[in-house]
Amino acid sequence: MRDKPYVGTPKRELTRLRYALLIGAALVCLFVWADLILLPHQMHSFYLVNRLLVQLPVVLVTLLLSFHPRFHAFKHWIFTALLIALTYSNYWLIHTSWSMHGYSFPYEGTILYAFYCIFALGIPYRYALVAALINMVGFLALMVFAPAYGDRVLISAAFVVGSLFIGVYAKYRLDSMMHLLREVNAKLIVLSSRDELTGLLNRRALMEESEQLMSLCQREKLKIAVLMADMDDFKKYNDEFGHQEGDNALTLQATILNDVFQRKTDIVGRYGGEEFMVVVSGLSEKEMAARCDDLLAIWKSKNLTHAKGASSSYVQCSIGVTVCDSANDHTLSELIKYADENLYHAKDAGKGQYVISCINSDKMQEN
Ligand SMILES: Nc1nc2c(ncn2[C@@H]2O[C@H](COP(=O)(O)OP(=O)(O)OP(=O)(O)O)[C@@H](O)[C@H]2O)c(=O)[nH]1
Numbered sequence: 215m216r217d218k219p220y221v222g223t224p225k226r227e228l229t230r231l232r233y234a235l236l237i238g239a240a241l242v243c244l245f246v247w248a249d250l251i252l253l254p255h256q257m258h259s260f261y262l263v264n265r266l267l268v269q270l271p272v273v274l275v276t277l278l279l280s281f282h283p284r285f286h287a288f289k290h291w292i293f294t295a296l297l298i299a300l301t302y303s304n305y306w307l308i309h310t311s312w313s314m315h316g317y318s319f320p321y322e323g324t325i326l327y328a329f330y331c332i333f334a335l336g337i338p339y340r341y342a343l344v345a346a347l348i349n350m351v352g353f354l355a356l357m358v359f360a361p362a363y364g365d366r367v368l369i370s371a372a373f374v375v376g377s378l379f380i381g382v383y384a385k386y387r388l389d390s391m392m393h394l395l396r397e398v399n400a401k402l403i404v405l406s407s408r409d410e411l412t413g414l415l416n417r418r419a420l421m422e423e424s425e426q427l428m429s430l431c432q433r434e435k436l437k438i439a440v441l442m443a444d445m446d447d448f449k450k451y452n453d454e455f456g457h458q459e460g461d462n463a464l465t466l467q468a469t470i471l472n473d474v475f476q477r478k479t480d481i482v483g484r485y486g487g488e489e490f491m492v493v494v495s496g497l498s499e500k501e502m503a504a505r506c507d508d509l510l511a512i513w514k515s516k517n518l519t520h521a522k523g524a525s526s527s528y529v530q531c532s533i534g535v536t537v538c539d540s541a542n543d544h545t546l547s548e549l550i551k552y553a554d555e556n557l558y559h560a561k562d563a564g565k566g567q568y569v570i571s572c573i574n575s576d577k578m579q580e581n
Pocket residue numbers: 411444445446447448449450452456457458459460461464486487488561565
């Protein structure tokens with residue numbers, strides 16, 4: 215399995231958003247209860263219309279929209295629209311309270327709704343900025359047409375504008391930090407799962423992914439094969455050409471393995487030192503043998519001069535393979551052990567060759 219894209223948890227996020235919307239609806243109801251205690255009697259009817267027939271339905275419609283299959287693609291626009299709708303319905307409340315009853319309805323809801331939509335519903339800062347600008351303009355216009363707070367109009371306007379701006383700026387900082395965190399996280403995932411020299415999976419990631427493939431093969435009743443490849447006389451190569459050239463040969467081995475095992479589900483990794491492991495699903499013994507032939511043929515075609523005294527004039531490797539017809543009957547470590555044993559049979563038989571066995575048929579073939 216090659217690099218996996220980052221997979222988040224959109225389902226959990228959606229559930230969290232639905233809970234946040236329910237909490238928003240509950241808060242509107244709580245305000246109704248608290249406000250009715252404070253407000254003069256004659257204001258109750260239009261107040262209830264505003265809260266229960268405008269604000270609460272707007273939140274509940276948003277909640278309903280969250281069940282639409284395309285909600286995820288439009289959620290930021292929907293939440294921005296929700297923020298503007300809640301804020302303007304609050305302005306309507308302030309305006310009507312003042313113009314019809316001379317009552318200064320508190321403006322703090324404007325700030326609370328902004329913080330709720332930005333932080334609880336997670337509107338990104340760009341959307342939050344658009345909503346804040348629209349809401350700021352609305353509040354300033356409200357203060358011109360309905361100066362409900364008398365000589366406190368200016369300070370109230372400054373407080374609303376300042377708070378909305380601070381909310382947007384805080385979200386900008388938060389979004390930037392989240393972006394940085396995701397980038398660092400993606401780099402860490404690569405660093406913790408890749409071998410620095412070859413770029414292949416390192417031992418830990420190799421074992422993890424192989425176990426996953428093994429489970430898949432057990433579930434789907436697929437064949438699974440493990441291949442171990444070990445460079446021949448590599449100590450001699452290092453001693454004669456130096457460690458740097460040795461590193462280059464290992465990198466070449468990685469490239470060749472990637473060329474031979476190209477399927478998305480093929481797992482190619484560095485098992486350790488000059489030993490590499492490949493785990494593949496659904497390939498027969500014959501198909502695995504064909505891939506081993508390819509691998510050895512590519513090394514031959516590279517004709518990379520080997521050290522004096524090496525078993526071959528060019529650099530190559532020995533290979534051990536186990537093909538398992540029924541993954542259910544074995545563990546991954548058993549398959550690795552069998553492949554390793556075959557590898558050492560190949561070394562004993564003269565190197566630069568492969569030994570492959572199919573554990574269920576007990577057939578063994580040497581090449
Ligand atoms: N350049 C380089 N060499 C490495 C690396 N990892 C392991 N080696 C070398 O690989 C060599 C392995 O030597 P041995 O285990 O004796 O095996 P060999 O010489 O290949 O002999 P056979 O396996 O019998 O063919 C050692 O010299 C290690 O130093 C590496 O990352 N870079």
